[in-house]
Amino acid sequence: MAEREYAISTIKNHRGVLNSLLKFMKEKNITKLTEEVGMDYIKCKTGTKLQGFWGSSDRKTGRVMKPVQNLLIFMETGELSFFIRSHIQPFICPxxxxxxxxxxxxxxxxxxxxxxxxxxxxxxxxxxxxxxxxxxxxxxxxxxxxxxxxxxxxxxxxxxxxxxxxxxxxxxxxxxxxxxxxxxxxxxxxxxxxxxLRNAFIPYSWKTEDVKKLLSIIDRGDPKGKRDFAILLLIVRLGLRVSDIRRMQLSNLNWSRKTISIIMQKTCKAIELPILDDIGWALIDYLKNGRPRTASNRIFVRHRAPFDAFGENECFQRELRRYMEAAGINIPSGVICGMHSLRSTLAKNMLEAKAPLSVISETLGHQSINTTSIYIKIDIEGLRKCALDPEEVFQ
Missing domain, CATH: 1.10.150.130 (Tyrosine recombinase, N-terminal domain)
Structure with missing residues (x-):
């Protein structure tokens, strides 16, 4: 844990709990640590009876449960890894x-x-x-x-x-x-x-002022804020998918040519995008002053030890929701507003700037221009020009 730069307080808590666990096992003449033994120990120390290492718990139980669960996972895999405890019972196949x-x-x-x-x-x-x-x-x-x-x-x-x-x-x-x-x-x-039908749904797009409020509320003096600001800029300005941002490596950045070259996870299509000035400075600020020391080759990593790459299901929804609340941004009820909606916003802005569909399709990395055509429906001004006068139609 020390080598992976866990906080001193976290290491101290783990040491205290695991020493206590060892004493508990010696008193009970137990020579092998299992989940059942761990749950018995937790009940003895906190009074909480667990059905398994899942679900929510109070803070006292969590401080005892986390070190035991970390040790069990380390015994099984030989690695320290970041994980979020499941809130539901793990699936056991009949x-x-x-x-x-x-x-x-x-x-x-x-x-x-x-x-x-x-x-x-x-x-x-x-x-x-x-x-x-x-x-x-x-x-x-x-x-x-x-x-x-x-x-x-x-x-x-x-x-x-x-x-x-x-x-x-x-x-x-x-x-x-x-x-x-x-x-x-x-x-x-x-x-x-x-x-x-794909065209049966209208993508949600943000108002320009809301995007500005979102970016301005981020604390760019904080290491995690530097990371989140750079991630949001990559979506807002370049329309990158979260899946591609998660997997982006340092080798994908070509500073001499000022380009980002990746193979998109969803389409397996190669794409090259410019490192715009604001994106470039945000990346430099994060890499030099915000990114933790880590062996990972990914650009963006977790800011809690161990400082590993993000999991495949990380969508940054929690961070986005937190920044939206801090900025006072209200989203209409019933609307799904995640990171992908910011990608839709870029498409809308490009349409309003009269960019051809082929250019928008290339920027967003779509396999077919038919996919890009979905975003025509959020270009309200463009649609108004297509409106027909009923009197002219039925003359």
Whole structure:
């Protein structure tokens, strides 16, 4: 922990807790540390009975639980890693579905699925397997279309776009079960094809004054503020996706040519963007005065020890929400306003500046100009020029 530059107070807390844990194990004649032993120790010290190392806890319990959990993970992996404790119970596959579930996880790797996609798909599959287990279904061979219909009924209040995702994941999993011989009936073919038109949704875009307020509220004297300011500039000014910013390496910066060259994670397409002056100075300020010492080759790293790269599911939503509240920015209810909405704002600004769709498409790294055409709907002034006079139409 000292080598990874943990705070002295954190190391001191860990040392105290783990020495106490060792004393507890000696008194109980326990020679091997397990999760169960750790939870017994935590109950003894705090009075809190845990079902597992997940869920929320009070501050006192957390100060005892964190060192024990860190040690258990270190014993298993040999590494110190940053992690956020899950608020829900980790998934335990019902015994009757373990074989096919493990095979399907291998299938992800063979198909080169992104980590974020695997997590999203597994969330749905976990709910399906838990549902089947609760219904008394002991193996995949007993799955029927009626059961799948009942499972889908749980999503009747969900938005159509998410329902389409659920159906897609189920079709994918059920097709795998049929091809692998775990089920005999082709249930996947009976699932409906839900067509969600991309043009059916209007991307949310920010007002220019709100973007300025967002950037101005960031404390650029703070190391973390320097990092967050640079990240937001890369999205606001260049339209980069969060997934690409997370993976951006020092080698992607060409200071002599003032360019950023990356291969986008979503499209696997190479793109080269200019290091604009404000972005360049923000990056220099962060790299020289804000970035912690780390062995990571990523440009942006966590500012809590160990100073590692961000995980594949980090979307910076928490930081964005905090800055929005500090800046007093109000978002209409029912509107999803994340980092991607700032990317939409760049598209809107380029449209208002009369940039051709082909240029906007190249800047945003779209595979098809049809994707870029979605943003035409947020160019209100441009749409007004397209309005027809009903009297002229019906003359």
């Amino acid at each position: 015994p009757g579905f373990e074989k096919e579930y493990k095979q399907f996880q291998q299938e992800y790797q063979e198909r080169n699925y992104a980590d974020a996609t695997i997590v999203c798909n597994n969330n749905i599959i976990h709910k399906l397997l838990t549902f089947l287990d609760e219904k008394g279904i002991s193996n995949s061979g007993k799955i029927t279309s009626v059961l799948i219909s009942k499972f889908l009924a749980n999503y009747e209040e969900s938005k159509p776009k998410y329902v389409a995702t659920v159906v897609y994941v189920l079709r994918n999993y059920l097709s795998f079960l049929k091809e692998a011989g775990f089920i005999k009936i082709d249930i996947a073919s009976s699932l409906p094809h839900i067509r969600i």
